[in-house]
Amino acid sequence: MLAEIKGLNEECGVFGVWGHDNAAQITYYGLHSLQHRGQEGAGIAVTDGEKVTVAKGLGLVTEVFGQGEINDLHGKAAIGHVRYATAGGGGYQNVQPLHFQSHSGSLALAHNGNLVNATALKHQLENQGSIFQTTSDTEVLAHLIKRSGYQTLKDQVKNALTMLKGAYAFLILTETEMLVALDPNGLRPLSIGRLGDAYVVVSETCALDVIGATYVRDVEPGELLIINDGGLTSERFTLNINRAICSMEYIYFSRPDSNIDGINIHSARKNLGRQMAIEAPVEADVVTGVPDSSISAAIGFAEQSGIPYELGLIKNRYVGRTFIQPSQELREQGVKMKLSPVRKIVEGKRVVMVDDSIVRGTTSRRIVNMLREAGATEVHVRISSPPIKNPCFYGIDTSTTEELIAANHTVEEIREMIGADSLVFLSEKGLVEAIDRPYEGKYRGQCMACFTGKYPTEIYQDTLHPHEKVTC
Amino acid sequence: MLAEIKGLNEECGVFGVWGHDNAAQITYYGLHSLQHRGQEGAGIAVTDGEKVTVAKGLGLVTEVFGQGEINDLHGKAAIGHVRYATAGGGGYQNVQPLHFQSHSGSLALAHNGNLVNATALKHQLENQGSIFQTTSDTEVLAHLIKRSGYQTLKDQVKNALTMLKGAYAFLILTETEMLVALDPNGLRPLSIGRLGDAYVVVSETCALDVIGATYVRDVEPGELLIINDGGLTSERFTLNINRAICSMEYIYFSRPDSNIDGINIHSARKNLGRQMAIEAPVEADVVTGVPDSSISAAIGFAEQSGIPYELGLIKNRYVGRTFIQPSQELREQGVKMKLSPVRKIVEGKRVVMVDDSIVRGTTSRRIVNMLREAGATEVHVRISSPPIKNPCFYGIDTSTTEELIAANHTVEEIREMIGADSLVFLSEKGLVEAIDRPYEGKYRGQCMACFTGKYPTEIYQDTLHPHEKVTC
Amino acid sequence: MLAEIKGLNEECGVFGVWGHDNAAQITYYGLHSLQHRGQEGAGIAVTDGEKVTVAKGLGLVTEVFGQGEINDLHGKAAIGHVRYATAGGGGYQNVQPLHFQSHSGSLALAHNGNLVNATALKHQLENQGSIFQTTSDTEVLAHLIKRSGYQTLKDQVKNALTMLKGAYAFLILTETEMLVALDPNGLRPLSIGRLGDAYVVVSETCALDVIGATYVRDVEPGELLIINDGGLTSERFTLNINRAICSMEYIYFSRPDSNIDGINIHSARKNLGRQMAIEAPVEADVVTGVPDSSISAAIGFAEQSGIPYELGLIKNRYVGRTFIQPSQELREQGVKMKLSPVRKIVEGKRVVMVDDSIVRGTTSRRIVNMLREAGATEVHVRISSPPIKNPCFYGIDTSTTEELIAANHTVEEIREMIGADSLVFLSEKGLVEAIDRPYEGKYRGQCMACFTGKYPTEIYQDTLHPHEKVTC
């Protein structure tokens, strides 16, 4: 799931808890289990009923928070956020939860997703005299809430949400309540659990398991939860909903032990692998997956095809932030840092290499090449998703259209470019069926815009250059 | 495998290269691929023919070395070292390569292993007026060399080595040559490769693959290599050899893509798993391995038994040094940080949990318990090695006898303590056969002292408390 | 000038330059010479005509900025700020220049002083929907500017300034111009210089000398300067001016080599010392000053009285932030860290100890005691300012009234509390005359509110607890 290998970056994970004596510590462990969703920054906001305190920083959860920092966060409710690793931009000011203080109280805000009309809204607000302190989309919500004119926070938030377009899972914390909102398409996953008497809201269910909480249900598209000492209330801020959960959560982003909509990710991926073996069988000696995200699909392919599954590629677990890239000369000598083939496994073998997606194609070419240098006689690439041809505007940092190899080349051209003996992508129909198999084919609604170009929301002017904005 | 989970720690990895323009950078990548052998500290010594320069520090290779540090290490030959993560002790002074300078030249020293008579030798040297600056065994060799009285370094080293007892793979670098020595039992792995015209010496062959070098052969027990601009010369410093490579290298320590003595580690582990399925079959629904080191054995067990292999346990990749341990209260609530079960996979299932070894038993108990809480109806534990009943004096930080669960309890008692429905360890015979399978049963010589108590060397007084020394 | 010794803290220094190729570097040196005005944080904002870039951090100028940071600040104009060392509060977000960005351009803001109606203005702005990101008074100006409704920045700023009450020297930087404003009382010093063709604006003239610039004139109370590539324009934003420069700038804060209103600080302090010798002569053997700020006054006293000046007290130059305070037990044993008496100088002598002010009296008591323990037979304390009886609302962190020893005790009581043989404060008349001496008694207008209680501005409700706000 290394950003550097894939070129696909999830944008953020959120976690909230209400009513637990160790709210900050529970949030720390929850965020830690969501770390794969973002490694740039982490933050926790906590309320003790009187005051909201925020601590945050750049880096991993375990780098930002030590025992001292956690001990200083007193209170029975907390929200937390992990932020994805962006190359340049970003910086400390954009680390969430954002914290807005005024004489009438404070507001902490954590967001997973991306708004497509944020720039337009921001310009309007600035023209009315608002001053923005971050370059993050998320701040727009705070200004809309402050200016809504309604009396209660709930009404202010509802009013503000009706102006937002795009993908969002929001957690809002004040001194006395927590609000939770999911966009009308439910583009990002968001689930509810119980931990004793406490309520927990998480981006992925693996966070519930890790803290020992019980899964209750997924948050519904267009739903607004109000959680306070009186309990949890559910409302709808819009009735105009159209379920479209991001397919890439199943294919690539989420942790294998998470479930979305009751479907286990590992199982879904195994099904994707099985489906590939049905759609595109091949004569071969071993099946290997590109670690870590394609292991499940590779096992599925192996089981379906009867070809044995092997560890043909090893990932170095110690690749860190400060890693020195091999010079061009050494790269040509074959110096490998992140991934290496297991020569004894692939030498003299026909290899099926299962991967979950191809973005720019450079990584695939390198891996195919590695396998051949290690002695593979044939390399058959099977991708457990359809070709990515369109950018994502909902919080995934895909390349722009120019960089997407499948937007500009046929499958046969790509096969040649990556040097494979054969290359097959999963069909769109196969994707839907494999994921929905537990529902016996009753289609539940996925966003497949990156494959099909059919976006579930309007697309605004300012989404044309998604890379210039700081989303999430 | 995380030290915290297992309680078994490898002690160090070494890497050397002679005759490459980017000696320091090559060493950096080589050490990086050996990082699993030690995470406490890393160092590189380089010679430009005139001067030996050393850079080292506490932490991972990527933490200790940035581009600047590597650029400052000029020269065509280098040796490097990664050091294992010890709880207390250690510290900067013990990070290797150790560097000894005098008016007649300098000596850098990197060591993998443990000397059993170091304390005795050290006392004798101190009585003769030597001053030690580290608490590391390794320094003894330097003093023996300095005091040997012979004229050439080669003769000084040969003389010094005859006084050492125990396990050692030594790399020695001076301004003008590199010496390599392996103990008479060949307890630690050490291999030779070529990278163009350069010679490379590595603790594990994965380091050869990563830098694009070609494997030549393993270093022989009792062999002394002298490498300089005239090429590589091989000599024997003793004829009294008795091959006994550490079994745990196959079972647990080495990387799956490494080969020792021509045997691939992943394949050896699969064979161990297959052997378990033959020796101790069981009715069950899924096979799962404890990540990462037991995955191969689990796949072997699954293949042999026909029970499907699944990802029943997920390891969090972001567990770092500064990790906050859950408080007792939260641990009782079931907060899990390093490892979590996949509920959807194990719920309602009879699970075979394959692990490579049991040291204290606490981790096994926790994992069995996790699986049950996640809904497993039965948990059958299969360990791909015999019970560890004796301490290791050759560089593995096993617990003392008091802490080794198998030294003090029967298998049935252990089964009950860890809460498994069944527990079977691999037989000693099965271990030998599974690893030697590629040699068709021709026994090649393994050290199995931790299982059998039969140590291949004399054991000295000062090895009774191995934990008080800084080895490696 | 150590905050810890005195209990009086200046609040900030500002520096601006327009039209110099090395604007950021010049600002670095300028801020460095103003470091005595604030050690908590430092920042520089620079414009290249297209974009305003800001770098800042906690700590000294030399800690916040390395060569890399300075090199990254491209542009021909810059403003900078040093912030005073506050015990708690503050933090990174309040370090200046504050930077406000919007789609219509950006605004950087540096402020020396304190607004007395900031809280009232902030509440009104929040009620209108503004969100504040800092707890600093300074941000109020940015919001007033954004909401003023005028077309040009100059008019927006003029309008905003009319709403502010209190002490302020503001530097404002946009992509294309720099604005400079001084409050209608001119409470804080602010001077203009030229460096080649460039314009320079500084809190103290020492910054002009250090960068090799020529002094032009002091900024006038109520003056607004607009500096851009067309040159410097001066306007008035109010005609209701009433000059009242802070007396403590002469007595204590400013550097001895600075001049305010043409009067050199060292010379002014010598005059204060001379005046003391006239008003309160005493029979004694040596005169000594409390370093560093009272040295000039002590020399003046010595010259006027004919008693020799000696280094009777030595200050340790290496007292840093992280200094460990002696435990109570060691303090009783007489452990001294910051200041120590020179026994050979004071032993058996009648000592005149000249200091510039007394705030809480604890430091004075400690120094008198030190001198006695070192053998002084008599200690006569002469303070080169009148008793401080009232809090400052204009940017000096004096204690509240409860803590000010002179607000609650007679001079005779204070003498007894500090253990002196005699104690005399300078008269108010003497203060005015000594400073104005170069003007031959033509009173130029000083704020003496901390001595007299006569404040030059209205005092608002929210100034009653000055310590709860972050000023400057």
Place this chain on the structure above:
Amino acid sequence: MLAEIKGLNEECGVFGVWGHDNAAQITYYGLHSLQHRGQEGAGIAVTDGEKVTVAKGLGLVTEVFGQGEINDLHGKAAIGHVRYATAGGGGYQNVQPLHFQSHSGSLALAHNGNLVNATALKHQLENQGSIFQTTSDTEVLAHLIKRSGYQTLKDQVKNALTMLKGAYAFLILTETEMLVALDPNGLRPLSIGRLGDAYVVVSETCALDVIGATYVRDVEPGELLIINDGGLTSERFTLNINRAICSMEYIYFSRPDSNIDGINIHSARKNLGRQMAIEAPVEADVVTGVPDSSISAAIGFAEQSGIPYELGLIKNRYVGRTFIQPSQELREQGVKMKLSPVRKIVEGKRVVMVDDSIVRGTTSRRIVNMLREAGATEVHVRISSPPIKNPCFYGIDTSTTEELIAANHTVEEIREMIGADSLVFLSEKGLVEAIDRPYEGKYRGQCMACFTGKYPTEIYQDTLHPHEKVTC
């Protein structure tokens, strides 16, 4: 006393205490008061009777030690060391106290001075098989002690000391005693004090004052003190003594509040200034000293001559390690960072600029130039010491002969090079008389080798390149 300004560096200060419950904390404060003697590194060794513990690091005392580090140093006796700021070399390994551990006990060593035969001794020891771990002279003593063959530490040390030539003040700490030795010339200052029942040994008496201890006496040349729970015993390790205390301690290095041999440093410097005014009177308007070390001499000159003393030069207190040097271009524009003239004081005036010494002459030229640019009509330079014509081999980092301006130029040439209207150095006779004045001319014995070339010890081959060694 800034190394950068002067080009003369003291080499180290030592502090020891025996018999105090807060030994480490007392040592911390003592070292802090000796910080002017060395800013590169600091260390403390402490014994609790059973074990010697050492903590040390690069940087100032307050940077190396926090409350935690001090709290971890348990014991009733301690020695400490501050090390001077060397440009390159050095590094962590050379920070003292050096700590030598063996199975028979440990030895911590702190040294002020420089051995002239260290290289020769080191070669001999290496030829006998010793391995050195530092590049510091000090380590030679440890090896000599270890190899002496005597039974008791006292005898081992006595034997070792007879082999050393040069300047040394040694503190040695074992688990059960502290040894103190001063070289036969007494080249470095070393004094004894009492703090309650505890014994204290310090490089300068200011450290006694700071911790509240009482001065007892100076250590004698050739004296060895043995301090343990039985009290203090004094022995002589040689009778061949010849007192020659370093003159530069009086002129430049020591703190003004210290006394050497009963003579106060501030008073001695005032006498040097007075003597200058007698030897080389001049018509002028103001006297100013180069801060900080020449202030006392300037006051003396002013008093003797009747010309008023003024603060004509201001030193920036915030010049730190990480300071960015002005580029050539900015330096030409007159950017000054460390020292600035006070224009209002020197403008239109004839200035006497008193400094304590001239090493390379570059600093003097810059200051004279500054004063002229600030408007001084004449600049008369008076140096309160004779010309430095010879290198120091006893622990002062003077330039080599090639760099010493006075070794290669006449006074008239130097005057022209630094641009002064007149330049006079103090006479050798004047120096002796001024310092010995309190003894009424009875010459007490000073080392004046840097002025006269008459070295009080033999000079060895290896002292020819003093800059290549790490002394102290």
